[in-house]
Amino acid sequence: MVYHFEAIQAFSRSALPRLDIVATAVFAISGALQAAKARQNIVTFAFFAAVTGVGGGTVRDLLMGAPVFWVHTTTPMAVCLVMALLVWFTPTRWWPHHAIDWFDGMGVAAYGVYGAAKAQAYGVPWLPAAVLGVVTACMGGIFRDVLANVPSIVIRPELYVTAAALSAGCYVLLAACGVPQLVATTIAFAAGFALRGAAIRHGINLPAYRRS
Amino acid sequence: MVYHFEAIQAFSRSALPRLDIVATAVFAISGALQAAKARQNIVTFAFFAAVTGVGGGTVRDLLMGAPVFWVHTTTPMAVCLVMALLVWFTPTRWWPHHAIDWFDGMGVAAYGVYGAAKAQAYGVPWLPAAVLGVVTACMGGIFRDVLANVPSIVIRPELYVTAAALSAGCYVLLAACGVPQLVATTIAFAAGFALRGAAIRHGINLPAYRRS
Amino acid sequence: MVYHFEAIQAFSRSALPRLDIVATAVFAISGALQAAKARQNIVTFAFFAAVTGVGGGTVRDLLMGAPVFWVHTTTPMAVCLVMALLVWFTPTRWWPHHAIDWFDGMGVAAYGVYGAAKAQAYGVPWLPAAVLGVVTACMGGIFRDVLANVPSIVIRPELYVTAAALSAGCYVLLAACGVPQLVATTIAFAAGFALRGAAIRHGINLPAYRRS
Numbered sequence: 001m002v003y004h005f006e007a008i009q010a011f012s013r014s015a016l017p018r019l020d021i022v023a024t025a026v027f028a029i030s031g032a033l034q035a036a037k038a039r040q041n042i043v044t045f046a047f048f049a050a051v052t053g054v055g056g057g058t059v060r061d062l063l064m065g066a067p068v069f070w071v072h073t074t075t076p077m078a079v080c081l082v083m084a085l086l087v088w089f090t091p092t093r094w095w096p097h098h099a100i101d102w103f104d105g106m107g108v109a110a111y112g113v114y115g116a117a118k119a120q121a122y123g124v125p126w127l128p129a130a131v132l133g134v135v136t137a138c139m140g141g142i143f144r145d146v147l148a149n150v151p152s153i154v155i156r157p158e159l160y161v162t163a164a165a166l167s168a169g170c171y172v173l174l175a176a177c178g179v180p181q182l183v184a185t186t187i188a189f190a191a192g193f194a195l196r197g198a199a200i201r202h203g204i205n206l207p208a209y210r211r212s
Numbered sequence: 213m214v215y216h217f218e219a220i221q222a223f224s225r226s227a228l229p230r231l232d233i234v235a236t237a238v239f240a241i242s243g244a245l246q247a248a249k250a251r252q253n254i255v256t257f258a259f260f261a262a263v264t265g266v267g268g269g270t271v272r273d274l275l276m277g278a279p280v281f282w283v284h285t286t287t288p289m290a291v292c293l294v295m296a297l298l299v300w301f302t303p304t305r306w307w308p309h310h311a312i313d314w315f316d317g318m319g320v321a322a323y324g325v326y327g328a329a330k331a332q333a334y335g336v337p338w339l340p341a342a343v344l345g346v347v348t349a350c351m352g353g354i355f356r357d358v359l360a361n362v363p364s365i366v367i368r369p370e371l372y373v374t375a376a377a378l379s380a381g382c383y384v385l386l387a388a389c390g391v392p393q394l395v396a397t398t399i400a401f402a403a404g405f406a407l408r409g410a411a412i413r414h415g416i417n418l419p420a421y422r423r424s
Numbered sequence: 425m426v427y428h429f430e431a432i433q434a435f436s437r438s439a440l441p442r443l444d445i446v447a448t449a450v451f452a453i454s455g456a457l458q459a460a461k462a463r464q465n466i467v468t469f470a471f472f473a474a475v476t477g478v479g480g481g482t483v484r485d486l487l488m489g490a491p492v493f494w495v496h497t498t499t500p501m502a503v504c505l506v507m508a509l510l511v512w513f514t515p516t517r518w519w520p521h522h523a524i525d526w527f528d529g530m531g532v533a534a535y536g537v538y539g540a541a542k543a544q545a546y547g548v549p550w551l552p553a554a555v556l557g558v559v560t561a562c563m564g565g566i567f568r569d570v571l572a573n574v575p576s577i578v579i580r581p582e583l584y585v586t587a588a589a590l591s592a593g594c595y596v597l598l599a600a601c602g603v604p605q606l607v608a609t610t611i612a613f614a615a616g617f618a619l620r621g622a623a624i625r626h627g628i629n630l631p632a633y634r635r636s
Contacts, residue, residue, distance in 0.1 A: 248633045248635075250579055251632045251633055251634070252579065252632060252633060253583075253586065253629060253630035253632055253633070254630060254633075255583075255585050255586040255589055255630065256578060256584075256585050256586075257633070258585075258589075259578060259585045262555060270487065274487075279489060280487050280488075282552060283487055283489075283543075283548055283552050284547075284548065284549070284552070285549070285552075286549050286551045286552065289551050289552050289555050290551060302635070303635045358570060358576070359566070359576055359578060360579060361575040361576060361579060
C-alpha cells in the first residue's frame with residue numbers, strides 16, 4: 001500500500017473535506033428521522049444518527065486503509081449528536097414530505113463525490129475509486145434500514161444506486177479530463193442529487209430485468 | 213494515527229483484558245442460545261457463538277486501527293466454541309427465562325466499559341471513545357439478530373443502547389475524574405448492567421418520541 | 425502484527441490467488457441472479473454482483489490486517505461488472521434450477537480454502553485461520569441476502585456453514601500434515617463443494633438442536 005502523501009495533503013487542504021461534514025450531517029438527520037418514525041427514545045435517536053451519519057465514510061476509510069475519519073477527532077460525532085437533538089426537538093409536521101429520502105439523497109450525492117475523490121487522493125485506481133464512492137454513498141442508508149428492520153433502500157423500486165454511481169462516475173470522469181476540482185465536484189454533486197430527486201418525486205427508474 | 217505505546221502496554225498489563233474474555237463468553241452464549249431457538253445444528257451454533265462473541269470487539273478494533281483481538285491468538289475463538297458446546301449440551305429448561313437477554317446484557321455492560329477503556333488507551337478522545345464503547349457493546353447483538361433474521365435488539369421497546377451508553381459514559385467520566393481504574397470499571401459495569409436488567413425485568417424505557 | 429513476508433510472497437506466486445478470482449466471479453453471479461429475482465435494474469445488478477463478489481474477501485482482508493484485495497487493483501471489480509452484464513443478458517430459463525445456490529456453493533468451497541490459506545500465509549494460527557476461511561466463505565452470501573431482504577442463507581434448513589467449515593478445516597488439516605498445496609486445495613475444495621451440493625440437492629442437514 002503506497003500512500004501518496006502529497007496528494008493526501010493537497011486533498012486535506014482543499015474544500016472537499018467540508019463535503020464530508022455535510023454528508024455526515026444530512027445522513028445523521030435521515031437516521032434520526034427514521035428513529036422518530038419508529039418512536040424511539042433520545043439515546044436511540046443519537047445511535048441511529050451516528051450509525052447512519054458516519055457509516056458510509058467508515059466503510060470507505062476501512063476499505064482504503066485510511067484512519068477512520070471520526071475516531072481521532074471529535075467534530076463528526078458531535079455533529080451527529082447535534083443533528084439527533086435537532087430532530088428530537090422539531091415537530092414531525094415541520095419536516096417536508098419524504099424528509100428521510102431528501103436528506104438521504106443529499107448524503108448520497110455528497111458521499112458519491114467525496115468517496116471517489118478521497119480514494120483517488122489515496123492512489124486508488126479509477127474503477128475501484130468510483131466503486132468506493134458508490135459504497136460510501138449507499139452504506140449509511142443500508143445500515144439505517146437494517147437497524148430499523150425495514151427493506152434496504154437499494155431495493156426500492158426507484159433509482160438509488162444509479163444516482164450514487166452518477167455522482168461518483170461524473171467526478172472520476174471530469175477529474176480525469178482535467179476539469180478543476182471545485183467545478184467537477186459541483187457538477188457531479190448536482191447531477192447525482194437531481195437524478196435522485198427526480199426518482200423520489202416521480203418514482204423514475206431504469207428498465208428492470210424482465211427476461212424469463 | 214499516533215499510537216501511545218506506554219498507555220497501550222499499561223492497559224495490556226491491567227485487569228481490563230479479562231473483561232474482554234468475559235464479554236466474549238457471555239455474548240457467545242447469547243448467540244448460541246439464539247441458534248438453539250432457531251433449531252440449528254452444532255456447526256451453526258458455533259458460527260452464531262463466534263459472530264456474536266467477537267463481533268462487537270472486531271468492529272471496535274477495526275475502527276481504532278488496532279489488530280483484531282482474536283485473529284493473532286487462539287483463546288477468544290476457543291472460548292466461543294466451548295460456549296457453543298456448553299449451550300448445545302444443556303437442556304433449554306435449565307436456562308433462566310430470557311436467558312439470551314441476560315447474557316447479552318452482561319456483554320453490553322462489559323463491552324461498554326472495555327470498548328471505551330481500550331479506545332482511550334489507544335489515544336482516542338473522550339467523545340469518540342465513549343461512542344466506540346457503545347458500538348462495541350451493541351454490535352454483537354445486532355449481528356446475532358440480523359443473522360437470525362429477527363428485529364435488531366436496539367429497536368426493542370425497552371432500554372438497550374441507553375444501558376451501553378451509561379456503562380461507557382460512566383467509565384469515561386470516572387476515568388477523567390481520576391478515579392482508580394478498577395473502581396471506575398466496577399461502578400460503570402454495575403450501572404450499565406443494573407439499568408439493562410431493570411429494562412429486561414420491568415420493560416422500562418425513556419420517554420419515546422411523540423411529537424407530530 | 426508480524427508479517428511473514430517470505431510466506432506471503434510464496435503465497436502470491438502460487439496458484440492459489442486464482443481461486444480468489446474464481447470465488448469472486450461465482451459469488452458475483454449469485455449476487456446478480458438475486459438482483460434478477462428481485463427485478464432490479466442494471467446498476468443495482470452491478471451493485472449486488474460487487475457486494476456479493478468481493479464481500480467475503482473484504483471482511484477476510486480487514487480482519488487479518490491485509491490491504492483489501494480489490495482496492496488497489498482493477499481486475500476483481502471488473503470481473504464483478506462483467507458477471508453482472510453476463511447475467512443481465514442471459515434469459516433466466518437458461519440458468520439451471522437453484523442457480524443462485526450452485527454458484528454460491530462453488531464460492532463457499534473456494535473461499536473456505538482460500539480464506540484459510542491466505543490467513544496462514546499471513547501468520548494467523550490454525551484455529552483463527554480456519555475461522556477466517558469460514559467467515560470469508562459465508563459473508564458474501566450473508567451480505568447478498570441482507571441487501572435483498574431475504575432470510576440469510578446460514579439459517580436455511582440445510583447444510584451451509586458446515587460445508588464452509590469442511591473446506592477450511594480440511595485445508596488447514598492437510599496443510600498441517602505436509603500434503604502439497606495443490607493436492608490439499610483440490611481435496612478441500614471438492615469436499616466442501618460435494619457436501620454443499622448434496623445439501624442443495626437432497627436437503628441434508630446435521631441433526632438440529634431438540635433439547636427442551
